Amino acid sequence: MSLESTLTLRRGFARAPLREPGEGHAPLPECLRGAQPAGDAPLLQVDGVSLEYRTPERVVRATHRVGFDVHAADRFVLLGPSGCGKSTLLKAIAGFIAPVEGEIRLDGRRVNAPGPDRIVVFQEFDQLPPWKTVRENVMFPLLASRSLGRREAAERAAHYLDKVGLSPFADAHPHQLSGGMKQRVAIARALAMQPRVLLMDEPFAALDALTRRKMQEELLALWEEVRFTLLFVTHSIEEALVVGSRIALLSPHPGRMRAELNSHDFDLHSQGSAQFQAVAQRIHGLLFEQEAASGPQQRP
Numbered sequence: 649m650s651l652e653s654t655l656t657l658r659r660g661f662a663r664a665p666l667r668e669p670g671e672g673h674a675p676l677p678e679c680l681r682g683a684q685p686a687g688d689a690p691l692l693q694v695d696g697v698s699l700e701y702r703t704p705e706r707v708v709r710a711t712h713r714v715g716f717d718v719h720a721a722d723r724f725v726l727l728g729p730s731g732c733g734k735s736t737l738l739k740a741i742a743g744f745i746a747p748v749e750g751e752i753r754l755d756g757r758r759v760n761a762p763g764p765d766r767i768v769v770f771q772e773f774d775q776l777p778p779w780k781t782v783r784e785n786v787m788f789p790l791l792a793s794r795s796l797g798r799r800e801a802a803e804r805a806a807h808y809l810d811k812v813g814l815s816p817f818a819d820a821h822p823h824q825l826s827g828g829m830k831q832r833v834a835i836a837r838a839l840a841m842q843p844r845v846l847l848m849d850e851p852f853a854a855l856d857a858l859t860r861r862k863m864q865e866e867l868l869a870l871w872e873e874v875r876f877t878l879l880f881v882t883h884s885i886e887e888a889l890v891v892g893s894r895i896a897l898l899s900p901h902p903g904r905m906r907a908e909l910n911s912h913d914f915d916l917h918s919q920g921s922a923q924f925q926a927v928a929q930r931i932h933g934l935l936f937e938q939e940a941a942s943g944p945q946q947r948p
């Protein structure tokens with residue numbers, strides 16, 4: 649499997665009931681099992697969450713009874729094929745969509761609306777208002793939410809622009825920046841709000857391979873420094889293993905929990921290693937074995 653292999657192009661997943669991890673194939677090695685140490689209260693709890701879209705013609709179930717816990721300073725990755733409901737789950741955690749079943753809790757309190765404790769970084773480069781400078785973009789949510797006064801917001805913005813290496817571009821406008829730089833501004837803007845959880849929806853998917861790798865590296869360096877809690881959506885197995893400390897594997901549409909595993913042993917330097925490749929293959933098997941067993945089918 650190539651390092652850049654992703655799950656996007658795979659279509660036609662089987663709809664047979666999903667097997668539990670460990671059933672019908674070798675159990676996950678101990679180092680990959682997803683259990684958390686006891687006694688550590690989760691920061692974010694996704695508990696039996698089903699999410700649906702209702703159109704005049706039909707109801708689309710995006711996820712079915714998905715559950716997982718995210719702990720403080722986790723880099724928790726939602727990994728699964730296109731259409732399995734990753735973005736929908738992230739929007740529900742952000743408070744934009746209400747579950748039809750189950751509950752999402754942050755610090756033990758039910759999530760029922762967006763809030764400054766959950767900030768989203770999207771894939772699109774146009775998430776920055778183009779008429780504002782880089783500094784103004786980072787300050788804007790701090791001022792709009794009345795979290796800080798103007799002087800403190802400017803100081804906070806300067807701090808996080810420095811963290812993402814963009815201090816020299818504070819007075820530039822978004823159209824003067826590359827795609828990677830725009831994503832750095834979006835990350836600085838999100839971190840400046842000091843959210844309880846930073847939500848990232850395929851933030852590097854639209855970048856070229858080299859920039860994407862650099863951004864992954866920078867994100868990990870930033871995490872080492874700030875130790876924020878991250879919930880990161882991707883359909884790239886390699887990106888999940890590099891960025892994540894824990895990974896939830898979701899089955900094809902509608903998304904259900906397929907497996908949960910630890911991945912903190914890997915970083916960008918592990919990518920060529922035999923162990924990394926073996927785990928990537930193992931995840932690939934978990935995600936696609938049913939398709940291989942049943943042959944291709946049309947997705948609804």
Ligand SMILES: Nc1ncnc2c1ncn2[C@@H]1O[C@H](COP(=O)(O)OP(=O)(O)OP(=O)(O)O)[C@@H](O)[C@H]1O
Pocket residue numbers: 701702703708709710728729730731732733734735736737883901
């Ligand atoms: N606004 C919408 N109205 C109706 N159905 C939708 C809407 N948005 C998403 N869906 C459907 O919900 C399911 C989950 O979509 P979602 O975008 O969450 O998947 P995903 O795993 O993030 O996919 P991708 O990796 O391609 O972004 C899909 O079947 C999709 O077609």
